[in-house]
Amino acid sequence: MARRPDAFGTRERRVRVLGGHDVALLNGPVFLVGLFYAVSPWVLGFAAAHHDLAVHDLVVGCAVCLLTVGFTVAPERMTGLSAALGVTGLWMVFSPWAVVRHPGRAAAVDGVVLGVLALVLGLLSTALVRRANRLP
Structure with a gap:
């Protein structure tokens, strides 16, 4: 990295982004939101009634964890x-109705609550990253 002409700038930006990395x-x-979203169809008991939604929640929850x-x-x-x-959180809010016509109370509340949490955490993460990138 020392041989690159912009090595100092790159190193400085990395230190700035990670040094003020409140996002961590x-x-x-x-991770907990993603994990619970992945297992919630079985925990809340709507996996049998809405198999497609259960698979969807598992995939999206694993994606959030990744x-x-x-x-x-x-x-x-x-x-x-x-x-x-944040975009994934927004999708999580509306996905129960997009995947199945009548998701049921448990699936709807699960999607809305965890989706709003993911959306808020995503917006907060984005704001913190932008703030860290703007610092001199």
Whole structure:
């Protein structure tokens, strides 16, 4: 990295993004939201009635967990994807009605509550990353 002409600028940006990386504090809650979203059809008992929604929740929950693992393992490379968490949260809010016609109370509340949590955490993560990138 020292041989690159912009090595100092790259190193400085990395230190700035990771040094003020308050986003790391969000990784735990985001991982838990994704994990619960993945297993919630079986925990809340709507997996048998809505198999398609159960598979959907499992896939989306695993995707959120994978995003979180990426944020933890390589935060300097994943900061651009912090907005994807917010978009995923928005999808989680509306997906019970998009995947099945009548999702039932447990599936609807699960999607809305966890989706709003993911949306808020995604927006907060995006704001923190932007603030860290703007610092001199």
